[in-house]
Amino acid sequence: xxxxxxxxxxxxxxxxxxxxxxxxxxxxxxxxxxxxxxxxxxxxxxxxxxxxxxxxxxxxxxxxxxxxxxxxxxxxxxxxxxxxxxxxxxxxxxxxxxxxxxxxxxxxxxxxxxxxxxxxxxxxxxxxxxxxxxx
Amino acid sequence: xxxxxxxxxxxxxxxxxxxxxxxxxxxxxxxxxxxxxxxxxxxxxxxxxxxxxxxxxxxxxxxxxxxxxxxxxxxxxxxxxxxxxxxxxxxxxxxxxxxxxxxxxxxxxxxxxxxxxxxxxxxxxxxxxxxxxxxxxxxxxxxxxxxxxxxxxxxxxxxxxxxxxxxxxxxxxxxxxxxxxxxxxxxxxxxxxxxxxxxxxxxxxxxxxxxxxxxxxxxxxxxxxxxxxxxxxxxxxxxxxxxxxxxxxxxxxxxxxxxxxxxxxxxxxxxxxxxxxxxxxxxxxxxxx
Amino acid sequence: xxxxxxxxxxxxxxxxxxxxxxxxxxxxxxxxxxxxxxxxxxxxxxxxxxxxxxxxxxxxxxxxxxxxxxxxxxxxxxxxxxxxxxxxxxxxxxxxxxxxxxxxxxxxxxxxxxxxxxxxxxxxxxxxxx
Numbered sequence: 001x002x003x004x005x006x007x008x009x010x011x012x013x014x015x016x017x018x019x020x021x022x023x024x025x026x027x028x029x030x031x032x033x034x035x036x037x038x039x040x041x042x043x044x045x046x047x048x049x050x051x052x053x054x055x056x057x058x059x060x061x062x063x064x065x066x067x068x069x070x071x072x073x074x075x076x077x078x079x080x081x082x083x084x085x086x087x088x089x090x091x092x093x094x095x096x097x098x099x100x101x102x103x104x105x106x107x108x109x110x111x112x113x114x115x116x117x118x119x120x121x122x123x124x125x126x127x128x129x130x131x132x133x134x135x
Numbered sequence: 136x137x138x139x140x141x142x143x144x145x146x147x148x149x150x151x152x153x154x155x156x157x158x159x160x161x162x163x164x165x166x167x168x169x170x171x172x173x174x175x176x177x178x179x180x181x182x183x184x185x186x187x188x189x190x191x192x193x194x195x196x197x198x199x200x201x202x203x204x205x206x207x208x209x210x211x212x213x214x215x216x217x218x219x220x221x222x223x224x225x226x227x228x229x230x231x232x233x234x235x236x237x238x239x240x241x242x243x244x245x246x247x248x249x250x251x252x253x254x255x256x257x258x259x260x261x262x263x264x265x266x267x268x269x270x271x272x273x274x275x276x277x278x279x280x281x282x283x284x285x286x287x288x289x290x291x292x293x294x295x296x297x298x299x300x301x302x303x304x305x306x307x308x309x310x311x312x313x314x315x316x317x318x319x320x321x322x323x324x325x326x327x328x329x330x331x332x333x334x335x336x337x338x339x340x341x342x343x344x345x346x347x348x349x350x351x352x353x354x355x356x357x358x359x360x361x362x363x364x365x366x367x368x369x370x371x372x373x374x375x376x377x378x379x380x381x382x383x384x385x386x387x388x389x390x391x392x393x394x395x396x397x398x399x400x401x402x403x404x405x406x407x408x409x410x411x412x413x414x415x416x417x418x419x420x421x422x423x424x
Numbered sequence: 425x426x427x428x429x430x431x432x433x434x435x436x437x438x439x440x441x442x443x444x445x446x447x448x449x450x451x452x453x454x455x456x457x458x459x460x461x462x463x464x465x466x467x468x469x470x471x472x473x474x475x476x477x478x479x480x481x482x483x484x485x486x487x488x489x490x491x492x493x494x495x496x497x498x499x500x501x502x503x504x505x506x507x508x509x510x511x512x513x514x515x516x517x518x519x520x521x522x523x524x525x526x527x528x529x530x531x532x533x534x535x536x537x538x539x540x541x542x543x544x545x546x547x548x549x550x551x552x553x554x
Binding site for chain 3: 014015017018021022025035036038039040042043046047050094105107108109111112
């Protein structure tokens with residue numbers, strides 16, 4: 001995939017999440033992220049992809065390879081049109097869950113990335129953007 | 136817009152034409168200019184080499200100006216010139232030239248080229264366009280010089296990181312990481328990754344991180360240390376931190392870093408004794424047996 | 425659905441996870457293991473994750489649940505072979521896997537299981553945690 005191009009994948013089934021993880025891994029390798037950085041990014045993607053599927057009722061992820069002369073890295077944008085998160089601040093806290101998980105998904109993914117942006121509107125859906133840059 | 140594009144094309148072609156017709160003359164004047172410049176480094180470069188480089192540059196410049204584009208040197212037609220200048224400034228940086236000495240290569244072409252254009256009755260606009268072009272290319276050599284220096288520095292940093300993080304085997308199943316010098320966040324991360332890799336390679340069940348040679352530890356570094364200990368545990372190895380100096384112990388307490396779940400020992404010898412004990416090994420004098 | 429195979433070696437069960445697991449597979453493994461422990465009366469479970477490229481909170485939770493469950497059924501669980509990059513990521517994610525025994529490789533994991541279950545023919549407490 002050439003620089004600054006992107007692709008979009010659906011996140012509706014368990015298999016979609018596995019495919020997304022593999023796609024993110026291969027782009028992270030292309031970008032030249034270190035093994036640890038690749039692993040952090042793929043793990044964060046797995047957490048957020050699962051959130052999109054379960055809490056967002058399915059959605060999609062946009063995978064972008066970024067190389068703008070200043071920074072090189074991978075940017076992922078997860079989007080769903082589910083019920084949204086009523087209290088984002090609370091949802092980012094470790095251990096907070098409404099789905100019976102460990103409650104590490106959002107807060108944990110934030111720690112695994114260099115950039116993290118979340119925009120959620122109750123009743124409309126959720127958009128999470130993360131990025132991992134090459135040092 | 137169209138008019139200016141046409142004039143630019145005309146000027147570009149005029150320049151190319153003049154360069155082609157007076158190449159030998161320009162070359163000899165330029166070389167004279169370079170040889171008489173105060174920035175000349177006879178100690179670093181022979182005249183023959185200088186002549187060769189100058190010739191090559193003029194021919195690349197002539198080809199590029201034929202593209203009818205003088206303003207945008209980022210376009211593909213200028214690639215040959217750009218690559219040549221990057222190589223030139225890179226090799227001069229490596230040879231020990233200063234940035235000014237390196238840039239003189241381009242800037243010394245200005246006077247002979249302007250004279251030549253004026254003698255050929257080129258309009259002032261043409262002369263100005265040529266001057267602007269040379270300024271751009273001159274700045275480009277600065278950038279190339281800077282970039283190659285940065286590459287050298289970053290390579291040296293990498294080499295230093297590798298040099299300064301030896302993981303040594305103390306015994307079957309025990310590795311040690313003697314840390315020396317100031318730890319910043321980036322170095323600690325590299326060191327810890329290296330330690331974990333070596334644990335896998337050697338199959339060591341116990342790793343001793345000795346920080347006797349570390350003058351200070353801040354919160355971030357302390358956290359990286361603790362994360363490494365936690366990661367090693369997940370992989371199936373135990374860590375012992377040894378050599379915590381009194382000041383560092385105080386800092387750690389003041390910073391509120393929790394060392395409860397980490398085994399610490401005053402010095403490397405005590406840590407090794409504990410490690411041997413954990414592995415069910417004893418060391419004693421022969422006569423006592 | 426593809427299932428992760430469970431091998432029986434004496435008193436122990438051996439699981440090697442070699443595929444990128446999706447969530448349903450992880451849940452199925454949890455069920456299959458419980459059933460096999462009960463049916464075989466196994467005293468130990470060894471899970472080799474050296475081929476896993478990531479462990480996210482879902483798989484992490486599965487490992488914790490398996491360890492807890494087997495303890496209830498009087499069996500010990502050891503997770504072996506976690507890659508450094510995976511371990512670093514798990515720590516950053518905030519998952520300490522407390523209550524899960526770990527070892528560097530299958531061989532060391534087996535030793536640990538033998539020691540922990542008292543089925544040891546050699547006494548070696550290497551890597552054992554309290």
